[in-house]
Amino acid sequence: MASSSRTNHYMLNQWAGSDKPTRSDFVRDNALIDTAIWQHVSDAYAHLSNFEKTRVSDPYVTTVVQGTGESSRTITFDFTPKLVIVFAADEPIVKYENGESVVNACAAVTAVGSTGGCAMSSGGLILYSSADGGVRYDLNNIDKQYIVTAFR
Numbered sequence: 001m002a003s004s005s006r007t008n009h010y011m012l013n014q015w016a017g018s019d020k021p022t023r024s025d026f027v028r029d030n031a032l033i034d035t036a037i038w039q040h041v042s043d044a045y046a047h048l049s050n051f052e053k054t055r056v057s058d059p060y061v062t063t064v065v066q067g068t069g070e071s072s073r074t075i076t077f078d079f080t081p082k083l084v085i086v087f088a089a090d091e092p093i094v095k096y097e098n099g100e101s102v103v104n105a106c107a108a109v110t111a112v113g114s115t116g117g118c119a120m121s122s123g124g125l126i127l128y129s130s131a132d133g134g135v136r137y138d139l140n141n142i143d144k145q146y147i148v149t150a151f152r
Helices: 023-042 050-057
Strands: 060-066 072-075 083-088 094-097 100-103 105-109 118-121 124-132 135-138 145-151
Touching: 083 118, 083 124, 105 118, 124 145
Parallel strands: 100 135
Antiparallel strands: 060 145, 072 124, 083 105, 083 145, 094 100, 118 124, 124 135
């Protein structure tokens, strides 16, 4: 006789002392186990860490910040971004004004350092408003709002 009872979840054989296991019992159990393991291993989402799941389901954060007028400021995030893109709302990325080029946008990549008017640091994104050789970085103007998109 086959097993007199089965497990709760996968219905695998549970033999009692008086049961007589058959080859077909083992074949059936192995097929059930093989299917369960394959379904689990094939589920890539189940094997992601919580950090990886967040990167997949919520790959970036976008916010609007008001300029403060200071020569620099740091914007912090609750994660360490791989890339941050900043640009002034309702402004061209670069414009020519009063004899100088005015840059209203920047991008910063983790571990790369400064890229024009912004840089990544362990504390967050640092925005600069400064002039350098006929180019003015205008990334913290008190009269402007800035769109900040940080990628995980």
